[in-house]
Amino acid sequence: MAKSFAYETYPYRRSPDQDARNPTHHPVVVVGGGLVGLAFAVDMALHGVPVVVLDDNNQVSTGSRSICVAKRSLEIFDRLGIGERCVEKGITWNKGKVLRGDTLLYDFDLQPDPGHKRPAFINLQQYYVESYLVDRFNGLGVGEARWLNKVTSVLHHDDHVALTIETPDGPYTITCDWLIAADGVKSAVRHALDLPFVGETFNDHFLITDVVMQSDMPTERRFWFDPSFHGGGSALLHKQPDNVWRIDLQLGPQADREEEMKEENILPRLHAMLGEDAKFTIDWGSLYTFQCRRLEKFRHDRVLFAGDAAHTVSPFGARGGNGGIQDIDNLAWKLVAVLDGSAPVSLLDSYDAERIPAADENIMNSTRATDFMAPKNATMVLFREAVLDMAEHHPFARAFVNSGRLSVPDVYEQSPLSTPSDMQGQGVLPPGSPAIDAPVTVDGRDTWLLDHFGGHFCLLDMSGDDTGHEDLGMHVFKIGRDFQDTQGMAEQRYGGGLYLMRPDQHVAARFDGFDADAIRAARRKALGET
Amino acid sequence: MAKLKTTPNLTRPDDLYQALIDAQEPLSPADAERFRARLILLLANQVGDDEVVMEAITSASKGMESTDGA
Numbered sequence: 072m073a074k075s076f077a078y079e080t081y082p083y084r085r086s087p088d089q090d091a092r093n094p095t096h097h098p099v100v101v102v103g104g105g106l107v108g109l110a111f112a113v114d115m116a117l118h119g120v121p122v123v124v125l126d127d128n129n130q131v132s133t134g135s136r137s138i139c140v141a142k143r144s145l146e147i148f149d150r151l152g153i154g155e156r157c158v159e160k161g162i163t164w165n166k167g168k169v170l171r172g173d174t175l176l177y178d179f180d181l182q183p184d185p186g187h188k189r190p191a192f193i194n195l196q197q198y199y200v201e202s203y204l205v206d207r208f209n210g211l212g213v214g215e216a217r218w219l220n221k222v223t224s225v226l227h228h229d230d231h232v233a234l235t236i237e238t239p240d241g242p243y244t245i246t247c248d249w250l251i252a253a254d255g256v257k258s259a260v261r262h263a264l265d266l267p268f269v270g271e272t273f274n275d276h277f278l279i280t281d282v283v284m285q286s287d288m289p290t291e292r293r294f295w296f297d298p299s300f301h302g303g304g305s306a307l308l309h310k311q312p313d314n315v316w317r318i319d320l321q322l323g324p325q326a327d328r329e330e331e332m333k334e335e336n337i338l339p340r341l342h343a344m345l346g347e348d349a350k351f352t353i354d355w356g357s358l359y360t361f362q363c364r365r366l367e368k369f370r371h372d373r374v375l376f377a378g379d380a381a382h383t384v385s386p387f388g389a390r391g392g393n394g395g396i397q398d399i400d401n402l403a404w405k406l407v408a409v410l411d412g413s414a415p416v417s418l419l420d421s422y423d424a425e426r427i428p429a430a431d432e433n434i435m436n437s438t439r440a441t442d443f444m445a446p447k448n449a450t451m452v453l454f455r456e457a458v459l460d461m462a463e464h465h466p467f468a469r470a471f472v473n474s475g476r477l478s479v480p481d482v483y484e485q486s487p488l489s490t491p492s493d494m495q496g497q498g499v500l501p502p503g504s505p506a507i508d509a510p511v512t513v514d515g516r517d518t519w520l521l522d523h524f525g526g527h528f529c530l531l532d533m534s535g536d537d538t539g540h541e542d543l544g545m546h547v548f549k550i551g552r553d554f555q556d557t558q559g560m561a562e563q564r565y566g567g568g569l570y571l572m573r574p575d576q577h578v579a580a581r582f583d584g585f586d587a588d589a590i591r592a593a594r595r596k597a598l599g600e601t
Numbered sequence: 602m603a604k605l606k607t608t609p610n611l612t613r614p615d616d617l618y619q620a621l622i623d624a625q626e627p628l629s630p631a632d633a634e635r636f637r638a639r640l641i642l643l644l645a646n647q648v649g650d651d652e653v654v655m656e657a658i659t660s661a662s663k664g665m666e667s668t669d670g671a
Contacts, residue, residue: 454622
């Protein structure tokens with residue numbers, strides 16, 4: 072457990088389900104009250120769907136774990152109602168340095184172009200994000216989280232799923248229509264259903280440590296290849312709130328877990344890096360190896376896997392936590408539509424169609440970064456050293472240096488829910504893309520485009536024509552009428568026209584001009600109707 | 602010495618890098634060297650500018666020690 076964080080213990084409460092003579096039935100049960108499970112539960116609660124969250128623990132994440140929260144995740148968190156808290160507490164960063172030995176190869180600036188509500192990245196410990204999600208979920212009062220409820224068996228029937236749950240009061244059974252498995256990389260649900268987790272395990276051990284340290288070092292990401300303070304491996308340093316610094320050291324394939332985790336062995340490594348006189352305390356630590364693996368399918372009839380339970384990557388690139396957040400952003404509205412009867416059950420197959428390619432992209436990027444850091448053969452060493460030889464003086468070589476390709480939202484290019492666009496061109500967002508933010512004015516107030524859609528289908532009308540809209544049964548957000556594009560950035564980013572936006576703020580379709588029938592057809596398609 | 606381009610000039614550097622690694626993966630060390638020599642010659646011809654290729658040769662040689670015993 073991180074020492075710098077004041078953990079709250081969430082109470083175990085006996086549920087009436089435990090006294091029921093027959094198993095109680097719930098529409099939706101989530102296994103895992105971590106980052107992904109809680110985000111999903113909040114999303115469902117916002118749609119008025121009560122879910123039961125089962126967690127075998129009663130506290131948030133033991134370590135800081137996925138600290139880099141990407142812009143797209145913050146936008147999703149805005150929709151879920153915790154974005155502001157995250158950004159207030161988190162450390163906004165956009166600069167980084169890449170070094171080889173003690174020589175600076177280059178620095179970079181992720182400085183996003185202006186006109187976005189959220190920055191490219193913040194750093195925030197996972198326990199904070201999870202605690203905000205718990206607060207939000209409890210505050211909404213729709214659904215319940217059951218702490219110290221450990222799932223011990225999963226029986227998948229044609230028309231329901233049955234769960235046996237172990238508690239401090241002994242076991243009980245419930246049933247549900249839909250089971251969301253968000254129970255992490257060691258997913259008990261995945262094991263219970265005996266599903267293969269396919270991919271690659273890497274041999275190198277990495278020591279991850281958080282230290283609390285007063286320091287005026289800048290809040291940049293620093294990455295070293297073969298630094299003099301740590302022979303033969305890579306090193307990473309990154310700042311988090313509360314004066315906590317993340318340190319990641321590559322230890323190689325031979326590391327002895329028990330030995331390396333001893334404080335007497337960690338301290339010399341940290342002093343070599345931070346200075347012999349550096350004053351710090353170790354807040355949390357872990358020794359790990361990478362895996363890049365995924366389930367062959369994320370939907371197994373009534374069981375849907377999300378986050379690390381469905382796919383896992385190395386941490387370089389911040390694609391684990393951010394990928395999981397995008398999973399639930401994709402899944403929640405679809406399950407809501409199936410539950411309320413506005414979409415066929417087959418809509419859930421589009422979760423696989425959209426999120427498996429996204430997982431593959433994350434796995435590919437993560438694998439490449441890991442291969443660059445820990446080359447597996449002579450060719451990889453040869454090319455990596457050549458790239459590093461040239462990177463200091465030749466900017467072109469820096470493009471090949473890979474210390475992690477940072478998470479960017481996936482464009483669902485091959486989505487079965489998308490309607491092909493009328494027009495392709497400059498500034499036109501293709502179907503499947505996540506919406507791009509822009510500063511807009513509503514009722515004379517400065518606000519952000521993304522604050523005005525999400526959660527439901529919406530028509531973003533930037534066609535500028537005056538035709539009255541027929542009642543489409545959805546929110547219409549019209550330029551000139553509902554908002555002013557005072558800085559011209561919405562026009563620049565969307566290129567005019569009409570956009571049908573999905574509840575997850577991805578583009579379902581784009582039209583040059585208003586056509587009620589075409590818009591209705593695109594909406595039906597986005598709901599999986601054939 | 603100003604014709605050689607050293608600023609980023611590729612749209613998908615990660616994919617290209619991976620393709621270079623993958624192409625050599627099944628090769629013996631000797632065949633991998635032959636592969637690289639062929640690739641250099643192909644690319645030099647594609648560049649089609651002797652002066653640029655000469656500059657690239659000079660640039661790639663930088664910082665290397667001669668091992669011919671001289």
